[in-house]
Structure formats: structure tokens, C-alpha cells
Amino acid sequence: QKEVEQNSGPLSVPEGAIASLNCTYSDRGSQSFFWYRQYSGKSPELIMFIYSNGDKEDGRFTAQLNKASQYVSLLIRDSQPSDSATYLCAVTASGGSYIPTFGRGTSLIVHP
């Protein structure tokens, strides 16, 4: 069974701080890694994807991938109250079907 684990939180950070969200996965052959943001009552929205080891930056968001340790993280710099949401990690494994496995999500609360 391919698993994607996230701490459910909530993770509470003050406005302006860096929020760090982590995700671990069990399938060592995983190839694609995604972060989605889901506001309460809404559907998930793609924030970032990463395929290679290292960091990938997009505005205030940085995704970090470490395949040897089987974890992927999302850093949100200068956190804003509007960043308060549940962040879902998704991992697409090897094997041809390319159906991603989603983690349960981490709830982030950014307080003023």
C-alpha cells in the first residue's frame, strides 16, 4: 500500500512568519510530487509540483524534495492570514498508472 503521511495539525504561525509543511511517502519509486491548497468548503487548488531533488521556488512558496529521505516539504514565506487552509501533499508513484496518492492534509492557521 502506497502511503503519503502528513501531520494533520493545526499548524499555527503568526503573520509574516515562515510556515513549514512536511510530507513523507512510502514508495521509493515515486516520481512526481504536488502541493495543493484547499480552503474550507472549496476544492483543492494546485500550488506547486516538483520532480527533482532540491528546491523549487515560486513567489512566496518553496517546495523541497529529498528522495533519499522520502520527504517533500512546502515552505510559505511571509505567511498571510489568507494562507490559512488545508495543504494536501500528493505523490505519483512509478508503475504506469500515474494516479496520485493524497495525504490527509495539514491545516495551517496564520494568525494576525
Next chain:
Amino acid sequence: GAVVSQHPSWVICKSGTSVKIECRSLDFQATTMFWYRQFPKKSLMLMATSNEGSKATYEQGVEKDKFLINHASLTLSTLTVTSAHPEDSSFYICSARWGRGWQETQYFGPGTRLLVL
């Protein structure tokens, strides 16, 4: 990014009726779409994978005859909840796959909230 629409966004129906939900990829062709359901404060649950021109692949525990999926074209997949009951009330979300191979990315529709009375 790619745009996926769903219709309707809200539906309220009586127990025993059938409800059809449409999922469309607006600016790209999607050979594969996915259907999820999500209960309040719970995680996404994949129901089925919808493939254009072939039968859908259902996840374990999902009733094929209850949740009928038709992927009639490269831009449209439909989910029909047959003989709906109150326990079918949930948030149904579709997604469409864009890209190739392991670099494919899923884009989600806005979801359909179903309430069965």
C-alpha cells in the same frame, strides 16, 4: 493553469432520485478524469478513474451500479448517483489530468455539493 468546471455546484434532491454531475475540461483534452468525494473535515477519497471511451475503474468499496460514470468525450465526464439516499450527501469533486506520463498534473473542478433529503 488548466481549467476544469463542474455542474451543478449545488444540488438538493429527494431520497430515491438520481442526480447527474458533469465535469468538463475547458481548455484542454483529458483522456483521464477522476471522481472524488469528501465528507466534512475528512480527506479526499478517490471513487473512480474515468477513461475516455472505456469503462471507469472503481476503487474498492465503491458501488459501480450506484455511481455510474460515463466519459463520453475528451472534455466531458459525468457521474450519476442513482437512487440517492441521505448517506450519499457529500462534496463530489472531479479532476482532470493534464500533461504526459509521470509529469501529468491533476486540476480539480470546483466541486458539487449534494444534499439528499
